[in-house]
Amino acid sequence: xxxxxxxxxxxxxxxxxxxxxxxxxxxxxxxxxxxxxxxxxxxxxxxxxxxxxxxxxxxxxxxxxxxxxxxxxxxxxxxxxxxxxxxxxxxxxxxxxxxxxxxxxxxxxxxxxxxxxxxxxxxxxxxxxxxxxxxxxxxxxxxxxxxxxxxxxxxxxxxxxxxxxxxxxxxxxxxxxxxxxxxxxxxxxxxxxxxxxxxxxxxxxxxxxxxxxxxxxxxxxxxxxxxxxxxxxxxxxxxxxxxxxxxxxxxxxxxxxxxxxxx
Amino acid sequence: xxxxxxxxxxxxxxxxxxxxxxxxxxxxxxxxxxxxxxxxxxxxxxxxxxxxxxxxxxxxxxxxxxxxxxxxxxxxxxxxxxxxxxxxxxxxxxxxxxxxxxxxxxxxxxxxxxxxxxxxxxxxxxxxxxxxxxxxxxxxxxxxxxxxxxxxxxxxxxxxxxxxxxxxxxxxxxxxxxxxxxxxxxxxxxxxxxxxxxxxxxxxxxxxxxxxxxxx
Numbered sequence: 001x002x003x004x005x006x007x008x009x010x011x012x013x014x015x016x017x018x019x020x021x022x023x024x025x026x027x028x029x030x031x032x033x034x035x036x037x038x039x040x041x042x043x044x045x046x047x048x049x050x051x052x053x054x055x056x057x058x059x060x061x062x063x064x065x066x067x068x069x070x071x072x073x074x075x076x077x078x079x080x081x082x083x084x085x086x087x088x089x090x091x092x093x094x095x096x097x098x099x100x101x102x103x104x105x106x107x108x109x110x111x112x113x114x115x116x117x118x119x120x121x122x123x124x125x126x127x128x129x130x131x132x133x134x135x136x137x138x139x140x141x142x143x144x145x146x147x148x149x150x151x152x153x154x155x156x157x158x159x160x161x162x163x164x165x166x167x168x169x170x171x172x173x174x175x176x177x178x179x180x181x182x183x184x185x186x187x188x189x190x191x192x193x194x195x196x197x198x199x200x201x202x203x204x205x206x207x208x209x210x211x212x213x214x215x216x217x218x219x220x221x222x223x224x225x226x227x228x229x230x231x232x233x234x235x236x237x238x239x240x241x242x243x244x245x246x247x248x249x250x251x252x253x254x255x256x257x258x259x260x261x262x263x
Numbered sequence: 264x265x266x267x268x269x270x271x272x273x274x275x276x277x278x279x280x281x282x283x284x285x286x287x288x289x290x291x292x293x294x295x296x297x298x299x300x301x302x303x304x305x306x307x308x309x310x311x312x313x314x315x316x317x318x319x320x321x322x323x324x325x326x327x328x329x330x331x332x333x334x335x336x337x338x339x340x341x342x343x344x345x346x347x348x349x350x351x352x353x354x355x356x357x358x359x360x361x362x363x364x365x366x367x368x369x370x371x372x373x374x375x376x377x378x379x380x381x382x383x384x385x386x387x388x389x390x391x392x393x394x395x396x397x398x399x400x401x402x403x404x405x406x407x408x409x410x411x412x413x414x415x416x417x418x419x420x421x422x423x424x425x426x427x428x429x430x431x432x433x434x435x436x437x438x439x440x441x442x443x444x445x446x447x448x449x450x451x452x453x454x455x456x457x458x459x460x461x462x463x464x465x466x467x468x469x470x471x472x473x474x475x476x477x478x479x
Contacts, residue, residue: 002295003295004293005294011292108317109319111317112324134331138332139321139325140325145385152388157340175389175393181396202396203396
């Protein structure tokens, strides 16, 4: 002994089970077997509606992941990937309808090539790569005090028909969403972060609640790998709740379940 | 051939690097071995280096983006914006190299007179938007929301020295609102939130409302 940390054995077994479930669904996706179906998320339809509205109004569409919403580490990473999928879908639709799209870049410098890549791919998919304009990718640096007024200024000067604000957003979403409202935009937004959902529920016209953002991205991209990831995540969710209920009952019966899972 | 090469650089190589780095990062959590620890620390250092390079890239992008914006729009405002960005950046860099640091009068003046003032102005602007949002939310559409709005207004009066000077009674009323109705409402809200959270979680779990995946 001595090689393994003895207090992390159960955690390791849990990790292995998760890997197996991911592998199972990836294999299903690769073999073109049917995966669980994702229902249509209403906010996704609102994005298409908003792009059409922007076209009628002659105003651009704006997209933002938040001033610091492009984390590529920890739990925020999946949200960043989902937001990029959303951006690509939006760009493609904007390009097909001939609507200008303005992207407000997050502060994380390493995320800029990813965001720009998603936009370029969106234009390319629509067959209009010439619509990409570097001047419509607004970067404001590492300060919310610069990001928020920069977005206001863009709304005021360029106009806004639709504002999509989705990502692992932490702060200052509320004033930006309010500014979009004041300037007459439809706002669509959301974050899987439970503690920040209330901001979007108050300020957005259409909302992605919790994992809906991840599901919407998987659905609109048509990427089976993303759907397989969601399917395994759904499985873990049930397993975690099951573990919680078993633990609750065992603890109530006087069995030290907490020590058991700390093995 | 070109396509295969492009796929290798853009997809296969990054995936390979991720796999090589991720396995020791995961094993570090479960295995107590000096080699794995050393790899973990090395990967951590490289992660910091890449992050710093990312910031450098962001600075370049800022200038490129502003320049492209100026070329694209060709109006006076964007030209002024670009000139101001360049001028301040030049001042900052020149100041650093001439005086050997940023703790000097010239930099402090720049920081206080320009940066801090504009930051405060923008935070003030944000406050106005917050007021607008609050007004929209609390518009007195019902008796309950009117009571809530009136209580909030009275408490605001209690917090402002000007109002306390004009209306001395507002302090007592504000304190009473804070100590009694506010505390009772907060407790009620916490209890409701607890019930609500359980309810939403259960509805999510059984796929009644927000579960994203419906089994086909």
